[in-house]
Amino acid sequence: MKLSADFAFTQGSLGDYADCPRRFELRYLRRMRYPALEVRQALDYEARIRKGQRFHKLLQQHLLGVPADLLARSLADDDELRAWWEIALSKGLDGLPRERRAETTLESSLAGQRLLAKYDLLALEPGGEAVIIDWKTGARLPLRKALANRMQTVVYRYVLASAGAQIYGGPIPPERIRMDYVYVAAGGARLSFPYSAAQMEADETRLTDMVGAIDAAAEFPLTEDERRCRFCNYRSYCDRGEAGDFNDFDFDDAEEDEDALALDFDQIAEIEF
Amino acid sequence: MLVPNSSFSAEQAAGVFAAADEKVWLEGPAGSGKTSVGVARVLRLLEFGVPAESILIFLPQRSLAQPYLEALRAPSGYHGGQVAIHTLGSLSLRMVETFWFLIAEEAGFKHPQDLPTFLSLEMAQYMMSRVIEPLLDQRDYFHSVRIERARLYSQIVDNMNKAALVGFPISEIGARLKSALAAGPEQAHIFDDAQACAQAFREHCLARNLLDFSLYVEVFKQQIMGLPQARAYLRSRCRHLIVDNVEEDNPASHRFLAHLLETCQSALIICDRDAGFRRFLGADPQNARRLRRFCDVSLELKDSVVMGAEMQALSNALAAQLGAAAEAQQADPRLAIISEAHRYHPQMVDWVADQVSRLIAEEGVAPEQIALLAPFLSDALRFGLAEALDKRGIAARSHRPSRALRDEPAARALLALARIAHPHWRLAPPGMDIAFALMTAIDGLDLVRAALLTEMLYRGGKLHPFADIQSAAMQDRITFELGQRYDALYTWIQRYIDAKQTLALDIFFRRLFGEVLSRVGFGFHRDVDAGNISMNLVDSARGFRWSLEFMSRYDEPVDLGLEYVKMVDRGLIANFYLRDWLADSDGAALIAPAYTFLLSNRAVDYQFWLNIGSDGWSRRLYQPLTHPHVLSLQWPAGAVWTDDDERELDRRTLRSLLLALTRRCRRAVYLGYSELSESGYEGRGLLLETLQAALRRLPREEAHV
Ligand code: SF4
Numbered sequence: 001m002k003l004s005a006d007f008a009f010t011q012g013s014l015g016d017y018a019d020c021p022r023r024f025e026l027r028y029l030r031r032m033r034y035p036a037l038e039v040r041q042a043l044d045y046e047a048r049i050r051k052g053q054r055f056h057k058l059l060q061q062h063l064l065g066v067p068a069d070l071l072a073r074s075l076a077d078d079d080e081l082r083a084w085w086e087i088a089l090s091k092g093l094d095g096l097p098r099e100r101r102a103e104t105t106l107e108s109s110l111a112g113q114r115l116l117a118k119y120d121l122l123a124l125e126p127g128g129e130a131v132i133i134d135w136k137t138g139a140r141l142p143l144r145k146a147l148a149n150r151m152q153t154v155v156y157r158y159v160l161a162s163a164g165a166q167i168y169g170g171p172i173p174p175e176r177i178r179m180d181y182v183y184v185a186a187g188g189a190r191l192s193f194p195y196s197a198a199q200m201e202a203d204e205t206r207l208t209d210m211v212g213a214i215d216a217a218a219e220f221p222l223t224e225d226e227r228r229c230r231f232c233n234y235r236s237y238c239d240r241g242e243a244g245d246f247n248d249f250d251f252d253d254a255e256e257d258e259d260a261l262a263l264d265f266d267q268i269a270e271i272e273f
Numbered sequence: 274m275l276v277p278n279s280s281f282s283a284e285q286a287a288g289v290f291a292a293a294d295e296k297v298w299l300e301g302p303a304g305s306g307k308t309s310v311g312v313a314r315v316l317r318l319l320e321f322g323v324p325a326e327s328i329l330i331f332l333p334q335r336s337l338a339q340p341y342l343e344a345l346r347a348p349s350g351y352h353g354g355q356v357a358i359h360t361l362g363s364l365s366l367r368m369v370e371t372f373w374f375l376i377a378e379e380a381g382f383k384h385p386q387d388l389p390t391f392l393s394l395e396m397a398q399y400m401m402s403r404v405i406e407p408l409l410d411q412r413d414y415f416h417s418v419r420i421e422r423a424r425l426y427s428q429i430v431d432n433m434n435k436a437a438l439v440g441f442p443i444s445e446i447g448a449r450l451k452s453a454l455a456a457g458p459e460q461a462h463i464f465d466d467a468q469a470c471a472q473a474f475r476e477h478c479l480a481r482n483l484l485d486f487s488l489y490v491e492v493f494k495q496q497i498m499g500l501p502q503a504r505a506y507l508r509s510r511c512r513h514l515i516v517d518n519v520e521e522d523n524p525a526s527h528r529f530l531a532h533l534l535e536t537c538q539s540a541l542i543i544c545d546r547d548a549g550f551r552r553f554l555g556a557d558p559q560n561a562r563r564l565r566r567f568c569d570v571s572l573e574l575k576d577s578v579v580m581g582a583e584m585q586a587l588s589n590a591l592a593a594q595l596g597a598a599a600e601a602q603q604a605d606p607r608l609a610i611i612s613e614a615h616r617y618h619p620q621m622v623d624w625v626a627d628q629v630s631r632l633i634a635e636e637g638v639a640p641e642q643i644a645l646l647a648p649f650l651s652d653a654l655r656f657g658l659a660e661a662l663d664k665r666g667i668a669a670r671s672h673r674p675s676r677a678l679r680d681e682p683a684a685r686a687l688l689a690l691a692r693i694a695h696p697h698w699r700l701a702p703p704g705m706d707i708a709f710a711l712m713t714a715i716d717g718l719d720l721v722r723a724a725l726l727t728e729m730l731y732r733g734g735k736l737h738p739f740a741d742i743q744s745a746a747m748q749d750r751i752t753f754e755l756g757q758r759y760d761a762l763y764t765w766i767q768r769y770i771d772a773k774q775t776l777a778l779d780i781f782f783r784r785l786f787g788e789v790l791s792r793v794g795f796g797f798h799r800d801v802d803a804g805n806i807s808m809n810l811v812d813s814a815r816g817f818r819w820s821l822e823f824m825s826r827y828d829e830p831v832d833l834g835l836e837y838v839k840m841v842d843r844g845l846i847a848n849f850y851l852r853d854w855l856a857d858s859d860g861a862a863l864i865a866p867a868y869t870f871l872l873s874n875r876a877v878d879y880q881f882w883l884n885i886g887s888d889g890w891s892r893r894l895y896q897p898l899t900h901p902h903v904l905s906l907q908w909p910a911g912a913v914w915t916d917d918d919e920r921e922l923d924r925r926t927l928r929s930l931l932l933a934l935t936r937r938c939r940r941a942v943y944l945g946y947s948e949l950s951e952s953g954y955e956g957r958g959l960l961l962e963t964l965q966a967a968l969r970r971l972p973r974e975e976a977h978v
Contacts, residue, residue: 006345033808035782035804036787036791037780042780043780060371071374074374074387076386104354106354107350107352107353163353163354166322236791237791237799239792239793243787
């Protein structure tokens with residue numbers, strides 16, 4: 001395996017590997033950009049992703065000091081977004097520790113690789129609780145068990161426990177960590193996942209095994225479960241059927257993908273050469 | 274330990290291990306190990322326990338971040354937050370976007386409650402064209418200027434960027450250019466027109482929440498820096514500064530850094546001596562030096578860790594020939610040059626390919642340690658070199674950031690097929706474009722058969738089914754299998770036309786790609802380059818759609834697909850994407866314009882300087898509407914630009930270019946010369962003159978050039 005020198009594992013890349021080693025290979029090893037559609041209803045998909053991104057941005061702006069009423073004025077033409085925003089403000093931030101950090105990234109090392117987590121919000125109190133808030137805009141609540149097992153839950157808590165000492169003011173006992181998924185499109189329903197030293201140990205073993213397996217892999221086979229191909233844009237590369245349906249798509253995953261629909265502004269300042 | 278003590282010279286160590294509250298100025302030539310100090314300094318700060326999120330690495334260009342990114346991602350790395358890496362552009366954009374609702378009204382935007390739309394360079398040029406084209410026709414602007422319209426727009430954009438970066442209002446563009454350059458009323462008119470266009474464009478942007486680079490830098494300077502929330506954010510995020518290649522940055526960056534330096538806890542400012550080759554992008558090395566006064570300690574690195582003794586001697590000899598102080602030579606510079614004169618250009622290309630092949634096969638040089646450089650890289654030269662290398666089994670990669678995206682085969686094919694699929698645009702492509710598109714789209718179809726298919730099945734702007742070929746012999750010649758593939762493509766397009774449900778153009782490209790072109794039997798199947806180029810085209814078309822959709826709040830809606838294709842036709846879409854530029858370089862020789870190579874800031878063992886007779890090595894582009902020197906901070910008000918200034922500029926440009934190149938070359942430079950250039954003219958530019966004169970000054974042996 002040859003990952004680029006600036007590569008870091010994330011919940012997204014590990015999730016891709018867990019879903020399909022070939023997808024991991026194409027996306028992260030061969031860095032192949034591939035414009036095929038994820039779902040048939042491309043514009044609906046795009047609008048939904050953009051709205052989710054806008055929502056995350058609003059909360060970030062607010063936590064950096066832009067007053068809520070000013071932000072609310074920009075939502076006049078979007079009832080759904082305004083509803084999410086109001087729920088996030090009224091229910092999402094309730095009872096959280098004082099110190100709040102929006103869009104914070106933490107990095108740690110694991111099995112000779114870098115592991116990175118980008119948090120929507122970290123709320124902590126030195127010596128007290130350390131809460132991870134992850135905003136979700138999907139309307140359907142997933143099963144608690146599935147969410148507990150989700151790569152995001154595993155990676156986010158583990159990285160905070162192993163790399164959060166500086167922002168916490170000392171090592172964070174895993175028992176002080178909690179991860180809350182807040183479903184703003186489901187009335188602000190909150191699914192909380194506390195942490196523990198035993199869970200951290202189990203997570204470390206799981207993550208180390210995964211990273212080790214990727215490191216040692218000589219081949220990256222196609223997934224045997226073809227249902228995983230439905231929303232994968234490499235379908236035509238792998239000869240694996242047609243695009244899936246928008247209504248079956250799980251936006252919880254796409255919400256964490258920073259690059260989804262990102263425009264590249266690095267080209268901006270360059271004049272002919 | 275992240276930073277081993279033993280691997281640095283005493284001067285380097287003084288920079289790396291400076292106290293966590295010290296501000297250090299570090300200067301030296303390219304290749305003296307300055308960036309290594311910068312990288313180690315960041316790791317050292319982290320080792321000190323400095324929070325990663327309080328460190329800012331500030332660079333003139335994103336591509337220079339790679340060594341920092343790689344060090345920070347090293348497996349033995351630290352645990353904690355993330356070090357921020359920014360350019361002035363990226364930081365301004367992020368800050369303006371975040372604090373938009375607090376500053377939009379004060380900054381003069383007409384719809385402060387609406388979101389902003391940030392314009393990429395191509396979008397800025399497009400918007401410029403929308404504003405200016407009516408003026409060109411109605412008011413006869415620029416009637417005496419004979420350049421492509423795309424270049425006209427880019428120079429007006431450039432003037433506005435210079436105003437923001439240097440720090441003067443756009444209302445002064447015309448006056449500044451006129452006082453230095455206007456030889457008569459005709460030229461004065463041109464600058465007045467350029468001024469009027471810049472102002473019209475700015476008003477257009479303010480009325481629609483559009484922000485091009487110049488405007489968001491301006492808003493960052495004027496509004497964001499005065500905002501308490503933004504200042505608090507910057508104070509917490511920029512307590513420790515690492516600034517690399519400060520000489521390649523512009524006065525606006527320098528002012529911002531001066532502001533940070535007053536309050537930050539520690540800093541390392543790295544300045545490359547004798548550089549500043551990004552002047553055409555606003556670099557101001559003289560102004561950069563003023564930041565030295567904020568530093569507690571000044572360090573200097575003198576010795577190159579890149580160049581061998583002969584290369585060092587060559588570097589000195591060339592610089593001395595162009596006016597730098599001569600240094601005592603420790604070695605014979607001729608040993609760092611290999612050259613051969615040719616009569617015709619293709620002979621030179623073959624010689625270059627032979628030499629590359631020999632280096633790899635006989636001397637074991639890795640292909641990525643070879644850079645083939647020319648002042649400009651025409652398609653013919655790029656193609657000729659790539660083909661000559663390919664024949665010898667050598668992989669090459671080339672990057673020319675300002676090459677139009679429409680010139681890439683995959684993009685060309687997608688665009689031609691889009692025209693057929695949208696007959697209501699009335700932009701049916703010529704037969705040659707269709708033949709080319711079919712050849713690219715269908716695996717196994719060569720140009721001869723593609724041309725035959727086109728001749729028989731492309732009529733009146735429409736494709737027809739394979740069965741329409743009456744002659745069995747002709748069907749056999751095409752082959753049944755290729756005919757089937759053609760039919761699959763034809764059927765897909767025909768169904769799309771019949772459905773009469775026009776898709777957004779980027780979605781059309783994605784569907785065509787995913788449902789046909791990337792399937793087995795088609796040209797894009799498992800082709801990484803085709804995938805990347807198609808994705809760049811999709812990104813570009815989508816960015817276009819988003820900007821214009823948003824603007825339909827303020828303006829009459831337009832047919833977005835048609836408008837996009839017209840924009841491509843006008844040459845406004847380039848392939849400026851950094852991610853392609855940074856694509857893996859292992860195993861391939863680089864073919865690039867010299868400045869593109871420099872902007873990636875890496876050294877190689879061997880360089881080939883091609884077309885050394887060309888005056889493009891020293892002469893700036895013909896830019897009748899702008900002037901990087903007159904619009905700089907260093908230009909004295911009221912001074913007139915003379916022919917002597919131009920000649921002196923040529924010399925200085927060439928000197929800094931040659932210093933920059935030689936300092937990024939470890940072993941030798943091959944000089945590619947042909948008496949007749951690519952276009953058949955004899956060229957005797959300043960580079961050739963300089964090489965000959967420098968070598969003539971050496972004792973005894975004959976000059977090689
Ligand atoms: S299409 Fe299926 S097999 Fe191919 S990469 Fe995607 S998930 Fe894996």
